[in-house]
Amino acid sequence: MFGISVYLSSDNDFETTIQHASKNGFSLIFSSLHIPEENPANYRHLLIRLGATAKTHDMQLVLDISAESLAHIGLTIDNADQLTNLGVTGLRVDYGLTTEEIAKLAKKIKIYLNASTIDSTFLEALIQAGVDISQVEAFHNYYPKPHTGLDIPFFKQTNDFLHLHGLKIAAFVPGDGEKRQPLFAGLPTLENHRHSNPFAAALELETLGVDNIYIGDPALQARTTEQFAAFAKDGMLLLDCQLAPNLDPEIQKHLLRPDNNRMDPARDLIRLEKSRPALGKIDIAPIPSNKRHIGSILIDNNLFGRYQGEITIALRDLTAEQKTNIIGQVTPESIAILPFIKPGQALQLRQHN
Template sequence: MLGYSVYLNQPIDEQLERMKRYRDHGFRRIFTSLHIPEENSATYRERLSELGLWAKKNKMHVTADIAADSLGALRLSLNKASQLKDIGIRALRLDDGFDEKSAVALSNQMAIVLNASTLTPQSLAAMLREGMIASQVTACHNFYPRPETGLSRQAFRRSNAWFKEAGLSVAAFFPGDQNCRGPLFKGLPTLEDHRHYSPFAAFVDLLHESVDDLILGDPDMSSQVLEQFIAWDKGVILLHAHPEIQDKKLLKTLSTVQTNRPDEARDCVRSYESRMLHLVDTPILPNHHHRPRPTGSITIDNQCYGRYQGEIQISKHDLAADEKVNRVGRIISKDLPLLQYISGGTKFQIVWESKCTNK
């Protein structure tokens, strides 16, 4: 399930436009944090109720991250799961201060989320023996605001393997690229690898790691990235790129939806349509700028390549300069990780981001 975050330090009515936008684009889960300043408990309870009621009305699933000492401040009780459901909370992520007995009991009343960073195979096995319902439980990883502290991919995979083996679902966070949350404003990813990915690239990567619930950790992401999610639902991967030529007609042609050939190449994405449908007018003269083709280079084979003339490619890794190949643009760095997921038969579309650059 795809989700986003709503933080209660800001009034709900100031966040409604954003909440509706994500709802309309298929985000069904809302994550919120109830780690609250004691002096603001009444305000937070009111905002939580507003959020919950809106979520119930819109058939959204609210997961609230809560520590034991926040329950009393919000006048909530684990013994009254119906009370939590009444205000729209569908699941609780149990953080500091909750014992195994409480988790077991609550799992028999509602969905619960356990902190993946503190959960051990031993404690999980003990809770399952005591009657915890595994199908009601998600192991949710933390997000990591400080650069260099996000999880390694190896550790992430190791823990996810035994979560899945035990019958738990897995949740993780991907970072935003707009209005990043303070105090560091460096994104809120689970994996450190994702710190400098686009939100969409991080999302796709988590999907390929078999994560069940994928949550935008930061409050927002740009409209350009949201367009990538919309295209994804239609089976197309959008790739943002900088042009290196000024030919508007050619750039428009290059921005049509294309398909990677089914016989997937090792070194490049090869446009099926470029030669089969003759997308580019010929002859294509060499541009005499025989530059290296770093990862993400968008190229067209020129007339020196004979029958390959007109083939559009995107390099998957660094390739040498070739006088038979014209370089016409390059995928932006934050979208480069997406290239590994354009397998044979995958549709893609180039979106030009700025004016011509010849770097």
Template structure:
């Protein structure tokens, strides 16, 4: 499942509601929010939680709330009365080490409980079993890390997830957004440090390759262009890449493509392009092919004339290959996820927010 974050450090406004509608239309099914932000006034949370819960119910979304006992009580709520939270639209609670395993087990009988993935030990699992926890409603959620250099390493992440999967937990992790970054650092909210400054879709695709069950955007927003790219992937299974023009033949590469099943090491090869009816292509702009170059084979390549490729790495100039365009810098990371049979689309660069 895919989700995103809405933080309660202020009242929801029209922009927030539009964002919720947009993300719902893009295929996202869950909202994450937090109720223990120290710089905020906990007494305001009740109204904000009601507003967010109402929006979640309207859009048929899961709503996971990260709690601390004190903030919950100040807001007039309690984990002893989860039915009231459910009426507000809350479908799950994220509980940390300060809440006893006995309480966690009791709440799991009534709603989904997510535990801190990094701190779950075998002793906790054994104790939860003793207290008759409903493991069908227990999940392991990793943290996000606002401070640079503090996100998890890939190696430790994989080791922990192996343990969690072995014990039948569904695992969740955060990827960074690229808009409305979280104050006060504005450095992204990833689980993996390697994802901190990556394209959000690149991070999402990487998490999918690691068999993560739930992937949430940690930050408060996605740029319109990024949200569209993610929508095209989630809804159509297609990676959309924007590119700049280098020659007049650039128009020939625009549109939908599919990488060949026999995936090449150095280039992405459009499966259909060479078999389209084309006019003579003369040598032009036969320059060095840097990573992300979009090329068309010219007449010097004989029967290969018209083949469209995207380079996965820097390649030397070839008098038989014309460079007609270039994938924009922001989308270069996505190239590595175009595997055998993957659909992709090349669009001319737009001015996007």
């Protein structure tokens, strides 16, 4: 599932942000009670607004807490479960809480633990304290400071361990709209993702064992939001591209329709399975050929015989081929999505000017 991050700032329009996210396939919200840049005196009334809006749109709300931050809203660890009355569905606890305190909370509300600090000894201590592990999930941090995000080998190893013990896992990707203070350098879990397309980063997190993916920063660009929405609704991957000028209208019309990668995936190409039946009877003359770069959109011409009309996308740099015409190019941001296109994957090209 996909989630957004909403921070307790007095100038934050929670209602519009959450309504928009809900309409676009996001079902989770992350927020925090200990952000140094915010005024804790405002937390309670802002949290009431946030929780009410989350309830209205049937979105889960996970709140990052500590014993100190709870005091800002007049609560303690002993009665933190009262936050459920405000629409909070889970609490992320990181530091300052004992095993016994976590166990007591877990009997009343879903608990999310720092994924990087969970080990077998800690899990055993929780079980001995009476915790139902089904009420516990793992939640990675985001890292505002450049070069401090996690590396993939450690991340994968950690996730494998957590899944082995039956825990679901959450992590963050950066946004590509408004960036979060104080450094405005993205809020990813993995350092590799700091300047990545958020949607491509989310797809990679899925391959690394993450169950729930949150946008760490406050906003996404509209086109990126559409990518998340299409995938959440239909499992559709939207790929931005630039098409060649003076392209045959019938070919262009088909290019911008939904299609699927073939179930028997090629090593070097995405093969759009509906293209040859639709375009095979069009006489496609060869055009001078150049090297086919990764992300090149191609159509087989009449020199390819019965393959004429098949549209493909290059997954790597390929030599020139006189039997194949280059008719477009996937954008660099969408090239990052290509490795995650599975057999039979639904996808759709869209023109990006």
